Amino acid sequence: MSASDLRQKAWSAALIVLFFVAWELFCVMTGMSDLVLPRPSEVFVTLYQKFPLLWPHILQTLATTMIGFVLGVWLGVLLGAVIGVSKTAYDTAYPLLVGFSSIPKVAVVPIFVLWFGSGSVPAVLTALSICFFPIVVNIATGLATTEPELEDVLKALGASKLDILWNVGLPRTMPFFFASLKVAISYAFVGAVLSETVASNRGIGNVMMTASSNFNVPLVFAGLFVLAGLGVALYVIFSLIEGRVTGWATRKNDLIAT
Amino acid sequence: MMRMQPDSEFSGAPVPAAAVPVAIELSDASVTFGRGDRAVPALSKTMLRIADGEFVALVGPSGCGKSTILRLASGLVQPTTGVVIVGGREVAARALRVGMAFQNPTMLPWMTIERNIMLPLKIVEPFRSQFRKLRKTEFRDKANALLEQVGLKGFGSRFPWQLSGGMLQRANLCRALIHEPRMLLLDEPFGALDQFTREELWSILQDLWMTHKPTVLLVTHDLREAAFLASRICVMSARPGRIVDDSPVTFSRPRTVAMTFEPDFVALNQKLRTFIVDARSAPAEGAT
Structure with a gap:
């Protein structure tokens, strides 16, 4: 890591600290009631004290998110591959997909609850339905943009569609795929929490709903902090994997030809 | 040259x-x-x-x-x-x-030049069925022999973006010829x-x-x-x-x-x- 990278990271950290300090000062100076906006220090204390209580809910939210995400990735890759390989399928299926993805997922949760009752299942399904779309689009685009010349070279060799997909199409989509994974994991998380907020008795979303109806505002904010922390952690994990797998696509910054 | x-x-x-x-x-x-x-x-x-x-x-x-x-x-x-x-x-x-080659060399950016050139061997029989066995030995030597003939000796382990347009086109010719068409x-x-x-x-x-x-x-x-x-x-x-x-x-x-x-x-x-x-x-x- 270079010095400029370190400086960049230091500035990012400083900005976060500054944000909380400004918030704290704002609350102290205006004498804000903690029923409206609690001080961040107060939130952190609540978070620390209530952590044993929060932990099972964190696990619950993580579990539903990850299950929904993994299912969403499978579905997304499968649909994306089918749509991306065939131009006809691409044109035919696209309007339906766009229509489906345009539905606000809050509107879908009650339907899932109606079908499967409240709890984990609607949370998983909401996470899935909200996160698979960016994956479909990215995989399909990656496949559809394979250079026609290269396809000709391989077809002239007698390569089957599957050969081309396996050797060229799929590796080509990897940068698109991982870019979409970063988006999808955040979406899945939003979906799971959304569903928990509406219909569940477990999970961070549910904790926040309960806390807010009890006017335990610091706990609501503690829930928010947890969500933000988890979201960042998941994003970072997938960025790291992306860097490892698809370094060739972002080489310009650090690898110089010799 | x-x-x-x-x-x-x-x-x-x-x-x-x-x-x-x-x-x-x-x-x-x-x-x-x-x-x-x-x-x-x-x-x-x-x-x-x-x-x-x-x-x-x-x-x-x-x-x-x-x-x-x-x-x-x-x-x-x-x-x-x-x-x-x-x-x-x-x-x-x-x-x-x-073997085919176009104006656009279309080397795959995630593979080294050597592996790019060996791509046809992965697809065409009789090389295809032996690919796993021979890709590190005989096939690689074959690729490097061709690279040497076009004046790219030692560039096999480079990635396509490390080569100039002329070098990529030479590699393209190698890829078109590797399976002895x-x-x-x-x-x-x-x-x-x-x-x-x-x-x-x-x-x-x-x-x-x-x-x-x-x-x-x-x-x-x-x-x-x-x-x-x-x-x-x-x-x-x-x-x-x-x-x-x-x-x-x-x-x-x-x-x-x-x-x-x-x-x-x-x-x-x-x-x-x-x-x-x-x-x-x-x-x-x-x-x-």
Whole structure:
């Protein structure tokens, strides 16, 4: 890591600290009631004290998110591959997909609850339905943009569609795929929490709903902090994997030809 | 960098066609893209016979169907009417496993040059079934031997973005040849390169052809390139294309860039140029 990278990271950290300090000062100076906006220090204390209580809910939210995400990735890759390989399928299926993805997922949760009752299942399904779309689009685009010349070279060799997909199409989509994974994991998380907020008795979303109806505002904010922390952690994990797998696509910054 | 083989005894004169099996034969082949009102005739009834081991260049005004002939020969396009016979069999029945190279080198950015060049071995039998076993030994040596022949020794482990356009095009030629195809189809392979790199690659291609002896069909806009490389040049008319002139090139091999400034060579260029200028201005009268 270079010095400029370190400086960049230091500035990012400083900005976060500054944000909380400004918030704290704002609350102290205006004498804000903690029923409206609690001080961040107060939130952190609540978070620390209530952590044993929060932990099972964190696990619950993580579990539903990850299950929904993994299912969403499978579905997304499968649909994306089918749509991306065939131009006809691409044109035919696209309007339906766009229509489906345009539905606000809050509107879908009650339907899932109606079908499967409240709890984990609607949370998983909401996470899935909200996160698979960016994956479909990215995989399909990656496949559809394979250079026609290269396809000709391989077809002239007698390569089957599957050969081309396996050797060229799929590796080509990897940068698109991982870019979409970063988006999808955040979406899945939003979906799971959304569903928990509406219909569940477990999970961070549910904790926040309960806390807010009890006017335990610091706990609501503690829930928010947890969500933000988890979201960042998941994003970072997938960025790291992306860097490892698809370094060739972002080489310009650090690898110089010799 | 020139790669000449002054000790080669190879002569440029084509062997009589009857003595050698025919590699590619188009009889009355025509191609029309689209249907009904939007039908575009790309190639009108064309006769072309290329003997095994010949190096044929196709020149003509742009959009005249040169690339279509190439795609017919590779089996990527089926003739609308007429018959295309490649390697003694009608195309369409099966894949032809020819080597192809285009102006765009299309190296895969996530693979090293070596692995890019070995890509055809992953697809074509009999190499395909042995690929896992031999990719680290025999196949890699094969790739590196070719790389050495085109002057890219030691670049096998580099990635495509670490190479210049000319180097990538040399690697592209290696990839087209690695599976020892009987036929090499080149569609303006050097079109995007500067004059000097292009001349350098002519010599490399000539060298590759003289050692591996595939049948080559080269589509090009560059008349000097055609005259330098080919043992026979076919001139095509404007769309819908047909062959209006077909003449052998008899300069001895290996040819050098210096030869391209000699009177005979310049005269040939002039003749080809006249054909193409005529072809551009008027529809073809008929094949000669």
